[in-house]
Amino acid sequence: MAANGTRPRTRIQQKNSAAILEAALDVFSQNGFRGATVDQIARAAGLSKPNLLYYFPSKEAIHQTLLAGLLDTWLAPLRRLDPAGDPVEEILAYARRKLEMSREMPRESRLFANEVLQGAPSLETVLKGELKPLVDEKAAVIAGWVDAGRLAPVHPYHLLFSIWALTQHYADFDVQVRAVLPENEAGDPFPEAARAIDTLFRKTLAPGG
Template sequence: MPRPKTRIQQKNSETILEAALDVFSSQGFRGATLDQIAEVAGLSKPNLLYYFPSKEAIHQALLAQLLDTWLDPLRAMNPQGEPVAEIMAYVRRKLDLSRDYPRESRLFANEILQGAPRMQAAIEGELKDLVDDKAAILQTWMDEGKIARMQPVHLIFSIWALTQHYADFDMQVRAVLGAGHDPFAEAGDFLNTLYTRLLRP
C-alpha cells in the first residue's frame, strides 16, 4: 500500500497538474512537452519526473479528474423533476462549466479531436452509459407528452455543442461580439429562449 503524500508532495503534484492543464489545453497533447510543463510549474524537469514518470502519466491524471467534472452536470438531471426545468438546469450547468472551466473544456475537445486514445474506454463505458440512462428519461418525458418529441441523444448532443462552444471557441466568440458583451450572460438568455420553445409539447 503506497504511503500517503506529504503536504509538500501534494502541493507539488497539484502545481504540476495545474501547469499541465495550461500547457495541454493550449498546445494539445502532441504539442506539449515536459519542459514546458516544468517551466510553467516553476520546477525542474527532474523534480517533475519525481512526481510523474512521463507526459502521458500527467495527461492521464488530468483526464481522470476531468471525466467526473464533465459528467456531473448530466448526472444531476432528476427524473422526478419538472422536465423543462430539469433540461434547462442542465443547459445552465453546462454553460457555467464552459465559463468556469475553459481549459478543461479545451483539454477534453483536444482529446476527442485526436480520436480519444486515452479516453476511449471511459467514453464507450461510463459516458455512454450515463447518456443512455438520461436519454431514456428524456424519452419517457416525450412519451408522456411533457416535452416535444425528438431524438433524445441528439438533444443532449445539441446541448453539448451549444454550451461547450463558448469555451472551445472563446477567442472567436469574443472577437465577433466585440467589447462590452458578456458572452455567457447573452448565451444563457439565448439558450433559455431556444430550448424552452423547442421543448414545448
Template structure:
C-alpha cells in the same frame, strides 16, 4: 506483501497540484502532441527532474487529468432527476454546462483536444461510463416526450445540441469574443438566448 503508499507531505501535495495545473494550461493550449515536459515544468516552476519525481511521463500527467475530468464532466448529467419537472431538469443541465464553459475553459479544451485526436486515452471511458449515462438519460428524456411532458425530440441529439451550444463558448472563446467585441459578455448573453431556444424547443 505490498506496502501501503505513504501519504504525500504538504510540499508534495502542493507540487503535484502545481504540476497538474501547469499541465492543464499547456495541454489545453498545445494539445497532447504539442505539449512537452519542459513546458509543463517551466509553467509549474519546477525543474524537469523534479517533475519526473512526481510523474514518470507526459502520458501519466495527461491520464491523471483526464481521469478526474470524466467524473466532473458527467456530474451535471447524472444530476438530471427523472422525478423532476422535465423542462426544468433539462434547462438546469444546459445552464450547468454553460457555467462549466465559463468556469472551466481549460478543461473543456483539454477534453475537446482529446476527442479531436480520436480519444486514444479516453475511449474506454467514452464507450463505458459516458455512453451508459447518456443512454440512461436519453431513456428518461424519451419517456418525458412519450408522455407529452415535452415536445417530441430525439433525446440523443438534444444532448449533443446542449454540448455543442454550451462548450462552444469555451472551445472557441477567442472567436466568440472577437466577433462580439470587448463590451459584451458572451456568457450572460448566451444564457438568455439558450433559455429562450430550449424553452421553445421543449414546449409540448
C-alpha cells in the same frame, strides 16, 4: 514519494504535484497533447524536469491523471437530470450547468475537446464504459417524457449533443466568440448566452409549442 507510491505524501509533495497538474492543464489546453512537452510543463510549474519526473514518470502519466480527474466533473451535471422533475426545467437546468462549466472551467473543456479531436486514445474506454451508460439512461428519461407528452418530440441523443455543442462552444471557441460579439458583450458573453440558450430550448421543448 513518487506519484505511484503507497505512502502518504508530505505537504511539499502534495503542493508540487498540484502545481504540476495546474501547469499541465494550461499547457495541454493551449497546445494539445501532441504539442505539449514535459519541459513546457516543468517551466510552467516552476520545477526542474528531473523534479517533475519524480512525481510523474511521463507526459502521458500527467495527461491521464488530468483526464481521470476531469471525467467525473464532466459527468456530474448530467447525473443531476432528475426524472421526477419538470422536463423542460430539468433540461434547461442541465444546459445552464454545462454553460457555467464553460465559464468556470474553459481549460478543462479544451483539454477534453483536444482529446476527443485526437480520437480519444486516452478516453475511449471511459467514454464507452461510463459516459455511454449514463447518456443511455438519461436519453431513456427524455424519451419517456416525450412519449408522455411532457416534451415536444425530440431525439434524446441529438438533444444532448446540441446542448454540448452550444454550451462548450463558449469555452472551446472563446477567442472567436469574443472577436465577433458586439463590444458591449464581448467582455462577458455568458449572461446573453444563458438567455439565448434558455429561450431556444424553452421554445423548442415546450409540449404543443
